[in-house]
Amino acid sequence: MRFALSEDQTMLQDSLNRALADLSPLERVRRFADRDECSAPDIWAGLAELGLPGLMIAEEHGGLGLGLVEAMLAAEALGRVVAPTPFLGSAVLAPLALALGGSAEQQAHWLPKLASGEATAGVAISEPIAGAREGAGVIASDGRLTGKALFALDASGADLLIVADRTGGLHLAQSAGSAEPMPSLDATRRIAELTFKDTPAEPLASNQALGRLRDAAWVMLAADTLGAAQTMLDRAVAYAKERKQFGRTIGSFQAVKHLCAEMAAELEPARALVWYAAYAFDHAPDEAPLMAAHAKAHLSEIGRFVARTSTEVHGGIGMTDLLGLHYWFKRIGQNRQLLGGPERVREIAARLQGLAA
Amino acid sequence: MDLTLTPQLAAFRDEVRAFLADHAGAHEGGAPKDPKAWQALLIDAGYAARTIPKAYGGYGAEPDILKGRIIGEEFIAAGAPRGMSGQGIAMLVPTLLEVGSEEQKTRWIGPTLRGEIIWCQGYSEPGAGSDLANLQTKAVEDGDDFLISGSKIWTSTAAQAQMMFCLVRTEPQAAKHEGISYILFPMSTPGIDVRPLKTMTGSAEFNEVFFTDVRVPKANVVGGRGRGWFVANTTLKHERGMLGDPNATEARLKALIELMTRETVDGQRIIDNPVFRDRLMQLQARVFSMKFNGLRTLTDDTAGLARMVVKLQGCELNHQVAALAIDALGELGILYHDGPHLRAKGNWQRNYMFDLGLIIGGGTAQIQKNIISERGLGMPREPKTVAA
Numbered sequence: 001m002r003f004a005l006s007e008d009q010t011m012l013q014d015s016l017n018r019a020l021a022d023l024s025p026l027e028r029v030r031r032f033a034d035r036d037e038c039s040a041p042d043i044w045a046g047l048a049e050l051g052l053p054g055l056m057i058a059e060e061h062g063g064l065g066l067g068l069v070e071a072m073l074a075a076e077a078l079g080r081v082v083a084p085t086p087f088l089g090s091a092v093l094a095p096l097a098l099a100l101g102g103s104a105e106q107q108a109h110w111l112p113k114l115a116s117g118e119a120t121a122g123v124a125i126s127e128p129i130a131g132a133r134e135g136a137g138v139i140a141s142d143g144r145l146t147g148k149a150l151f152a153l154d155a156s157g158a159d160l161l162i163v164a165d166r167t168g169g170l171h172l173a174q175s176a177g178s179a180e181p182m183p184s185l186d187a188t189r190r191i192a193e194l195t196f197k198d199t200p201a202e203p204l205a206s207n208q209a210l211g212r213l214r215d216a217a218w219v220m221l222a223a224d225t226l227g228a229a230q231t232m233l234d235r236a237v238a239y240a241k242e243r244k245q246f247g248r249t250i251g252s253f254q255a256v257k258h259l260c261a262e263m264a265a266e267l268e269p270a271r272a273l274v275w276y277a278a279y280a281f282d283h284a285p286d287e288a289p290l291m292a293a294h295a296k297a298h299l300s301e302i303g304r305f306v307a308r309t310s311t312e313v314h315g316g317i318g319m320t321d322l323l324g325l326h327y328w329f330k331r332i333g334q335n336r337q338l339l340g341g342p343e344r345v346r347e348i349a350a351r352l353q354g355l356a357a
Numbered sequence: 358m359d360l361t362l363t364p365q366l367a368a369f370r371d372e373v374r375a376f377l378a379d380h381a382g383a384h385e386g387g388a389p390k391d392p393k394a395w396q397a398l399l400i401d402a403g404y405a406a407r408t409i410p411k412a413y414g415g416y417g418a419e420p421d422i423l424k425g426r427i428i429g430e431e432f433i434a435a436g437a438p439r440g441m442s443g444q445g446i447a448m449l450v451p452t453l454l455e456v457g458s459e460e461q462k463t464r465w466i467g468p469t470l471r472g473e474i475i476w477c478q479g480y481s482e483p484g485a486g487s488d489l490a491n492l493q494t495k496a497v498e499d500g501d502d503f504l505i506s507g508s509k510i511w512t513s514t515a516a517q518a519q520m521m522f523c524l525v526r527t528e529p530q531a532a533k534h535e536g537i538s539y540i541l542f543p544m545s546t547p548g549i550d551v552r553p554l555k556t557m558t559g560s561a562e563f564n565e566v567f568f569t570d571v572r573v574p575k576a577n578v579v580g581g582r583g584r585g586w587f588v589a590n591t592t593l594k595h596e597r598g599m600l601g602d603p604n605a606t607e608a609r610l611k612a613l614i615e616l617m618t619r620e621t622v623d624g625q626r627i628i629d630n631p632v633f634r635d636r637l638m639q640l641q642a643r644v645f646s647m648k649f650n651g652l653r654t655l656t657d658d659t660a661g662l663a664r665m666v667v668k669l670q671g672c673e674l675n676h677q678v679a680a681l682a683i684d685a686l687g688e689l690g691i692l693y694h695d696g697p698h699l700r701a702k703g704n705w706q707r708n709y710m711f712d713l714g715l716i717i718g719g720g721t722a723q724i725q726k727n728i729i730s731e732r733g734l735g736m737p738r739e740p741k742t743v744a745a
Contacts, residue, residue, distance in 0.1 A: 001366065001423055002359050003649065004657030009358070069358055237734050252737040254727070260734055261726035265666040272649035272663065273642065279358045291645070298642035346638035347631070355618070355628050355637070 003272070005073070012070055016077040019050055024083040026324050032084040033187035033327065038156035040084045044117055047085065054115030057095045061111035068092075068216055072223040072278035079227025079335075082188045082327045086120045088220050089154030089162075093213050094121030097162045097170055100212060101204030106172060110160060122155025122179075124194050125164040129214050130340040132166070138196055140165040140203065145173060145196035151338065155179055155192040163194070163201065168210045171201040186334035188327055214339070215288050218296035219277045221335045225303040226267070226274050228328045228335075232310035233263045235325065239314050259309050266302045273298060293349035297342035303332040360652075370427050376402055377435040389438050393472050396441050404428050405440025406470045409450065414467030422655040429604045443514065445469040445476030448592045449522050452539075455591050456580035465520075465541070477544070479509040479523030479566060480589065487724050489524075490533045490586055494568060496525040496540065498575075503527065503540070505548075505571040511718065515551045515564035518544050522592075528583050537585035542573040558710045559694070593720065601671025603644070603651040609678050609708075610644045613637070616700070617685050627685045636681050643674050662733045669725040672716045679709035 005013070023046040032040050047053065056071055057063025064070075071092050078087055095114055098107050113119035127137045127149065138147040149163055161173045176194035184191055237260050240251030250256045277295035280288040307329045311318040318325050336342065350356035362370065380398065389395030399405035400416055407425065409415025418424075432439055440446075450469055453462050468474045485492040494507025505525055515521070520543055528536035544551070548571040553561035580588035617627040617637060627633050647670060654664045682705040683690035692699045693706050716722050730736040 001362055002656045003652040004659070005358065237736060241736060248740065249737055251730075252739055254723070254739060257730035257734075257736045258723070258726040260736060261669075261729035264662060264729055264734060265669050265726075268663045268666050269643075269646035269650035269670060272653045273646040275358060275653075276645070276649040279360060283360070294638075294642040294645055297638070298646065301639070343635060346635050346642075349638050349641070350628075350634050355614070356631075356634055357629070 003275070005275075009070060009073060013073045013077060015050060016047075016052070016074055017080065019046060020077055020081045020083055023047065024081045024085075026327075029082055029084060029188055029327055030324065036181075037084075038181065038190055039086065039120070043083060044085055044120070047087075048117035052087065053091045053117040053120075054095075055091055056099075057091075057111050057115040058099070061107060062115040063095070063111065067278075067282040068219060069275070069278045069282055071216075072219055072274060075220045075223035076227035076230075076274075079224035079331065080231045082228060082231075082331045084188050086122070086154035086158070088217065088224075089123040089158070090114060090120040092216055092220055093123040093125070093153070094160065094162050096213055096216055097123075097204060097209055098172075100209040101170055101206035102172070103205070106202065106204075110172075113159070119159035120154065120157070121160045121162060122152055122158035122192070122194075123162045123213075123217075124149035124152035124155060125162070125170075125210065125213055125217070126151040126339060127166060128164050128168045128210060129217075130338075130344065137166045138163055140167075140169055140171055140201070143200060143202065144198045145171060145201045146198055147196055149176075149194040149196070151182065152179070152192045152194045153338075154190070155194060156181055156190045161194070162204075162213075163196070164210055164213075168207075170204040170206075170209050170213075172204055173199055173201040175199070184334060186327075186330040188331055189334070191338075211289065215281055215292035217339050218292040218345070219274065219281060221338055222274050222277065222292075222295040222299035225299040225332050225335045226271060228331050229263075229267055229299075229303050229306040232306050232325065232328050232332075233260065233267060236260055236263065236310040236313040243315075256313060259313055263306045263309055266305060270299055270302045290349055290352045293345050293352065296340070297345040297349065300336040300342040300345075304336060307332045366423055366427065369424055370431065373404070373428055373431040374435075376404070377431060377437050381435070381437070384438050387436055387438055392441065395438065396470075396472050399440045400470060404432070406446075406450075409454065409466065409470065413454075413462050414470045426652075426655065433604055433608050441470075441472050443475060444478045444522075445474060445520070448478065449476050452522075452588060452592045453579065456584075456588050458579075461541075461579060474520055475514060475518045476520050476522060477512050477515045477518035477564075477566075478592075479512060479521045481511045482508060483510055487721055489589075490537070492524055492526060492537065494523070494525045495529065496527045496538065496573070498527075499572070501576075502572050502574050505540075505542075505568045505573060507568055509566045509568075510554070510563070512551075512564045512566050513562060515544070515566050516553065516561075520544060521566070522579070524585050524589055527578075527585075531583060534586045535583050537589070538582050539579045539585040539588040540573055541577045541579060542571065546571050546573065548572070556710070556714065558707050560707075562711065562714075601647075601667035601669075603647040603667075603671060606644055606671060606675055606678065607648055609675065610641060612701070613640075613678055613682050613685075616682055616705075620686065620689075620700075622687060633681070633685050636684075640674070640678055640681060643670075644678075647671055647674060662729070665725075665729050665733045668720065669722055669729070672712060673722070676709065676712040676716060679705050679712055683709055 023043045051064045054063030055066050059065040136148045136150045138145050138149050163171045177197045177199050178195045180193045182191050182193050240256050243250050274295050277291035280291045317323050403416040406415035407418050408420045411417035482492050496503035496505045522541050524537050526536050527538040548569045550567040552565045554563040554565050555561045620627050650663050654660045693703045
């Protein structure tokens with residue numbers, strides 16, 4: 001037994017971190033955020049050279065055939081640099097939906113294209129997981145979808161869409177009637193409102209698929225927050241070692257260094273929780289839903305604490321657009337709300353153990 | 358990440374389970390019927406003093422953290438008491454093994470393991486708490502002996518203990534950290550006065566100990582004269598590991614869930630109140646985090662920071678678990694001592710108060726944050742304001 005990353009996993013993490021430092025520096029993120037681009041194909045193409053789009057896709061379909069532990073490491077690396085990529089929808093959730101509920105034809109048609117990065121996929125599963133806001137929800141009937149799906153992930157410009165209807169059934173659509181961007185706090189990833197009106201869609205088999213998608217998405221959002229929060233901690237520490245006031249570096253003041261210690265003390269055990277949640281998804285399916293829920297909810301709380309505390313350690317400069325720390329702050333904030341805020345997710349965690357009706 | 362047990366470890370788990378099933382009658386309500394017999398049985402089976410060499414009265418197994426963990430988990434699952442603990446076994450024995458002389462190891466380790474000698478620790482003083490190296494209890498040379506004078510505080514089990522391991526200043530001319538020695542002596546030595554120190558729990562978990570010309574042979578120094586600070590630090594490392602133990606926290610969370618599913622208000626179970634349920638889930642996520650963090654510290658070479666946060670986070674979490682239990686009990690939560698309505702013998706209330714002491718003791722939360730930021734994150738030290 002070893003509760004540690006394997007050599008291969010450490011190598012994957014290192015090579016992703018190195019590649020992302022070049023592909024997605026702050027200036028590139030800023031350009032994406034400022035120009036309202038709906039995708040950053042240069043970054044995705046660069047990551048495709050490492051096989052990232054096909055990370056979880058079976059080798060027979062041109063992917064690497066790895067598990068959620070590796071995807072979790074990738075999500076952490078992407079969160080570290082707040083990279084604008086369709087990783088969650090295109091490389092994790094859509095391949096998972098196709099693997100669990102797709103026909104042989106659907107898999108053979110889409111998985112190789114997703115694995116190479118030639119096609120990308122969006123995922124609209126918010127309503128049956130986070131709850132439907134007024135007027136939202138999709139109804140499926142006779143191979144057609146009608147209704148609105150809000151907070152769709154990676155859907156703008158996607159070549160295929162995975163859509164959950166109100167009952168939790170999954171469907172594969174090539175396009176929606178319309179896909180309107182929903183301007184949000186976090187400008188490093190795009191979310192959209194999809195409107196369907198008798199739109200043709202192919203149903204996916206398997207009634208377990210939505211639950212697995214939810215668990216995977218929760219672990220990925222937690223890992224993205226873990227990476228983003230780690231960067232915010234690292235930057236706070238670096239700044240506190242450099243900035244001088246009263247003739248001393250501010251990091252020598254306990255009032256400041258204790259804030260950094262508190263961030264580290266919260267984040268380090270949370271890392272172990274995210275690792276275990278991903279491991280459980282791959283190897284201990286009975287525990288996976290509870291661990292995914294706890295990882296999502298707990299990282300939402302820890303993330304919020306680190307985001308505000310790191311900003312505070314930076315003082316006034318932390319608030320400025322110039323420093324750009326706010327991209328991490330907002331990414332963490334968005335991960336918290338997406339697919340269920342912590343209160344809702346904890347209620348599900350209680351239900352999973354028979355502690356709530 | 359590979360959390361499957363090897364066939365050898367799975368077999369070991371079965372062995373521990375079989376042992377616990379065979380001896381279920383030897384304990385009751387989580388305590389052994391005959392503590393010394395239970396201890397002897399555990400040492401003999403390798404479930405206590407496991408890695409201590411046979412020559413010194415232990416079981417003599419190779420260190421294997423995973424087997425240690427399995428033993429811990431299975432004892433908790435079976436509700437069986439672990440071997441004896443206390444400061445002698447948890448702190449003195451590992452210290453002697455690391456730096457003691459052959460004579461000291463042979464003389465003290467065996468009887469300590471068997472529960473024949475109870476030890477207390479003489480570290481903190483009224484003027485030397487977080488700044489422990491500032492301790493002033495002095496040991497003055499007198500022939501082959503030292504004469505010890507001064508006082509210690511926060512001394513657990515001083516009234517029951519036969520022996521003390523103590524930090525004293527033997528070299529008053531040396532720098533603060535270099536004038537200290539680690540020394541052993543019987544509590545029956547003339548000149549020792551123990552006074553109970555009652556805390557907010559209503560019990561005297563600690564004592565003050567006063568020394569007036571207490572005569573102790575120089576040969577009782579462990580690890581060399583003037584080396585006491587370094588010897589003590591090996592001991593503190595063991596203490597901090599013990600204070601944040603995630604197994605103990607997990608057991609308490611289990612008890613809290615039982616409490617919340619059993620207790621009712623106006624016929625409604627506490628667990629059916631969404632506010633309490635949400636607080637419980639928040640704590641459960643933290644308990645899982647600390648559990649997996651603990652697993653990681655055992656097997657991951659990159660877990661230095663993860664190890665440093667255990668005392669700070671673990672003690673705080675224990676305190677919060679007790680706090681939620683008291684809140685969940687509502688007005689019942691104010692009951693204490695005894696009475697027909699008291700729950701769990703008042704243990705939640707006692708833990709809530711005593712755990713605050715553990716947040717402070719063994720290196721306060723603030724000292725832990727200094728360690729995490731300075732050694733873990735590489736931040737600069739607080740400049741010295743007063744010359745030492």
